[in-house]
Amino acid sequence: MRPRTLKRGLIALLLPALLATACxxxxxxxxxxxxxxxxxxxxxxxxxxxxxxxVTVRDAELLAIEEINxxxxxxxxxxxxxxxxxxxxxxxxxxxxxxxISQDKVATxxxxxxxxSRKAMLxxxxxxxxxxxxxxxxxxxxSSPYIFYTGAxxxxxxxxxxxxxxxxxxxxxFLVGSDYVFPRTANKIIKAYAAAKGIEIAGEEYTPLGHTExxxxxxxxxxxxxxxxxxxxxGDSNVAFFKxxxxxxxxxxxxxxxxxxxxxxxxxxxxxxxxxxHLVAWNYYQTTTTPANDAFVKAFKAKYGADKVTxxxxxxxxxxxxxxxxxxxxxxxxxxxxVKKAAGGISIEAPEGTTTIDGENQHVAKTARIGLVxxxxxxxxxxxxxxxxxxxxxxxxxxxxxxxx
Amino acid sequence: MGALANQLPIGLSIxxxxxxxxxxxxxxxxxxxxxxxxxxxxxxxxxxxAYLLQGFTSQSFLIAxxxxxxxxxxxGLLLEWSLIRRFYGRPLDTxxxxxxxxxxxxxxxxxxxxxxxxxxxxxxxxxxxxxxLGVRLPYNRMFIxxxxxxxxxxxxxxxxxxxxxxxxxxVVQNRELAGxxxxxxxxxxxxxxxxxxxLAGVAGVALTLVGPVGPSLGTFYIVDAFLxxxxxxxxxxxxxxxxxxxxxFLNGYLxxxxxxxxxKVLVFVAIIAFLQVRPQGMFVLKGxxxx
Numbered sequence: 001m002r003p004r005t006l007k008r009g010l011i012a013l014l015l016p017a018l019l020a021t022a023c024x025x026x027x028x029x030x031x032x033x034x035x036x037x038x039x040x041x042x043x044x045x046x047x048x049x050x051x052x053x054x055v056t057v058r059d060a061e062l063l064a065i066e067e068i069n070x071x072x073x074x075x076x077x078x079x080x081x082x083x084x085x086x087x088x089x090x091x092x093x094x095x096x097x098x099x100x101i102s103q104d105k106v107a108t109x110x111x112x113x114x115x116x117s118r119k120a121m122l123x124x125x126x127x128x129x130x131x132x133x134x135x136x137x138x139x140x141x142x143s144s145p146y147i148f149y150t151g152a153x154x155x156x157x158x159x160x161x162x163x164x165x166x167x168x169x170x171x172x173x174f175l176v177g178s179d180y181v182f183p184r185t186a187n188k189i190i191k192a193y194a195a196a197k198g199i200e201i202a203g204e205e206y207t208p209l210g211h212t213e214x215x216x217x218x219x220x221x222x223x224x225x226x227x228x229x230x231x232x233x234x235g236d237s238n239v240a241f242f243k244x245x246x247x248x249x250x251x252x253x254x255x256x257x258x259x260x261x262x263x264x265x266x267x268x269x270x271x272x273x274x275x276x277x278h279l280v281a282w283n284y285y286q287t288t289t290t291p292a293n294d295a296f297v298k299a300f301k302a303k304y305g306a307d308k309v310t311x312x313x314x315x316x317x318x319x320x321x322x323x324x325x326x327x328x329x330x331x332x333x334x335x336x337x338x339v340k341k342a343a344g345g346i347s348i349e350a351p352e353g354t355t356t357i358d359g360e361n362q363h364v365a366k367t368a369r370i371g372l373v374x375x376x377x378x379x380x381x382x383x384x385x386x387x388x389x390x391x392x393x394x395x396x397x398x399x400x401x402x403x404x405x
Numbered sequence: 406m407g408a409l410a411n412q413l414p415i416g417l418s419i420x421x422x423x424x425x426x427x428x429x430x431x432x433x434x435x436x437x438x439x440x441x442x443x444x445x446x447x448x449x450x451x452x453x454x455a456y457l458l459q460g461f462t463s464q465s466f467l468i469a470x471x472x473x474x475x476x477x478x479x480x481g482l483l484l485e486w487s488l489i490r491r492f493y494g495r496p497l498d499t500x501x502x503x504x505x506x507x508x509x510x511x512x513x514x515x516x517x518x519x520x521x522x523x524x525x526x527x528x529x530x531x532x533x534x535x536x537x538l539g540v541r542l543p544y545n546r547m548f549i550x551x552x553x554x555x556x557x558x559x560x561x562x563x564x565x566x567x568x569x570x571x572x573x574x575x576v577v578q579n580r581e582l583a584g585x586x587x588x589x590x591x592x593x594x595x596x597x598x599x600x601x602x603x604l605a606g607v608a609g610v611a612l613t614l615v616g617p618v619g620p621s622l623g624t625f626y627i628v629d630a631f632l633x634x635x636x637x638x639x640x641x642x643x644x645x646x647x648x649x650x651x652x653x654f655l656n657g658y659l660x661x662x663x664x665x666x667x668x669k670v671l672v673f674v675a676i677i678a679f680l681q682v683r684p685q686g687m688f689v690l691k692g693x694x695x696x
Contacts, residue, residue, distance in 0.1 A: 207665035223408035239617035247543025269522025
C-alpha cells in the first residue's frame, strides 16, 4: 500500500469514530430539555413504500411544533424537532428510535404508521422508559404504558363501520387486505362480528405490501358477488386496486368498498374518478366543520401549498403534539413518568372536535365518521357517532369479541 | 366457471405487463450483460412523463408514449455514457453502481414530485370495459396487451431487418470480431442502452393505467422484469415473450387457486426449479464464445 492510500484509509477509519464520540459527549444531555430548547423526535418513513402516507404526517407534526413555538413554546422553551427516516423498514424504526432516545435525548417521539413499525419500536420505548405518540388508526389489542395512541382503535373505526354496513342491509362481505399484522387482526375482529350478527364472509384475501397486480383478486370479488368489500390494503397497493376495480364493471352502486386506510391524500394519488362513490371510515375529514379544523386546514395550506389536503392520520399526528404539550404544561416537566401521569383526562379542541386522553389505556376518545368519496377528491360525511366514543382497545365491552384478546 | 374463464384474459394481461417491463431489459441485460437495477426508475421516469404531459391536449396520453421513450432513453444514454461504460466486464460492480443510481433517482423523484403518489387520469376511451361471451375485458388491459404486441413486433423488426439491429446482434455475439469488422462497438452499446431504457419509459406510461405513480414505482416491477429475462434466456426476444406468457398465466391461475402471497412464492419456486434444469433459460444463443 502506498503511503498516500494508507493515510486516506486511516482517515476513513477514524472519521466515524470521531463523529460518534462527538455525538455521545454532548454535555447538555438530560431528558430532552437543555437550556432554552426541548428536543422532540419525529420518526416516519420518508422513503420507501410507506413514504406516500407518512411524509404528510410528519408535515402536520412539524406544523403543530411551529405553531406551539410561535405561541411561546412549552414551559417557556422552544421545541426543536429531530427528524429521522424509518425508511419503510421495521428494524430501521427500532434502530432510529433508540438513536433518538439515547443519542439525541429527545423528550418524546412522534412517529410510526404501520403496526409493524409500532411493534418494532414498542420494546425500545418500554426498555428505555421513553414516550412514543403513535398517530394512526390500528388494530387494537395493545396498550403499552409507554405509547400514547392518538389514532382510532377498532371500536372507534372498524366496529362503527361494520354497524353502518349492517344498518344498510349488507349481508355478504368480502375482505381484502395487505399481508401484515393490521389487516389480519382487523379481519379477525370483522369475522367475529360477522359471526355474531349473521353476516356472511364471501372471501378473505391478502396481498403483499407493494403488490400492484389486482386483476385476479378483482375477478374473485366479481365471482363472489358480495354486498360490500371491506378494504384494509395499505400504501401504494390501493392505487392499483381501485384502478383495476374500475375497469371490471364492479360499481360503488352494486358493491361499495369500505376502506379504512384511504384518506384524502391517498384519494389524490388513486385519482378521485377511480374511487368516487366508495366509502371510507375515519374520525376526521378535511370537510369536518369545527372552528379548529378551519384554522388547521388554513395553516396547513399556507405552509405547504394550496393544493395540499389534510387527512385523519395527519390530524391525529397534529393532535399528538398538542396533547403532549398540554400534558407537559400540566406536569410542569418533560420527565416521562410525570407527563404520563398528567396526561389522563387532558382534553383539547382538535380539528375533529373534542378529544380526551383516556388515562387508563392511553388512547383518546374520538368521534367515528363514515365518509363518501366525492368526484373532487374530498370526502363527505354521511354518518357520525353521536359523540366521542370511549376507546376500548381490547373490545371488552362487546360480548361478541370475547375470544379475540 | 365464468371466473375461471375470466382468468384467461387476466393471465394474458399480466403477461403483457411483464413483457412491457422486461422488453427493455432484454436489451440492456440480455444483450449487453449489464445488470441495470435502475431499469425500474426508467419505468418511473416514463410514468412521471405521462403525469407532466396530461392536460396539455386531449390526446396527451398517446403523445406521452413517444415522449417517454425519448426521456427515459436519454436518461439511459446518459447513464451508459457517464458511468456504465467504465464498468463493462465487471457485473457485480455494475449491479452496485446501478442500484445506487436507482436510489438517487428515487430520491430525486421524491424531491421534485413529492413523496405521495400523483394522479394520472386515464383518457376517457380507456375507462370501463366490455363483456364478451361472459368474459370481462377492461379497456385499459386490452390497450396494454396491444401495446406489448406492438413493442415486440417493433423490436423484432429492429433486430432482424434493420442494419443497426444486425450490428447490435453482431456486437453481442462477438464483440472483438465486430470491432475488427469496422463496427463502432461503443456507439452500438450506447444506442442499445438508449433503446432498452426508452422501452422502459413506454412501459411506465402504460402502467399508469393500472398502477400507482410514485417515487417507488420502479421497485415494484424490477424483480419481475429480471425474472422474465432470466427465465426466457439472456438476449432472446422469443424467450422473453414465452417467459412472460408462462409467468403471466402461472401467476394468474396460482393466485386464483391460492392467494397472492402464496402465488408469488410458488412462482419463485417454479422459476428456481426451472433454472436448475435449464440454467441458461428457455432459449440460448448459440455461439462459439465461452460466456
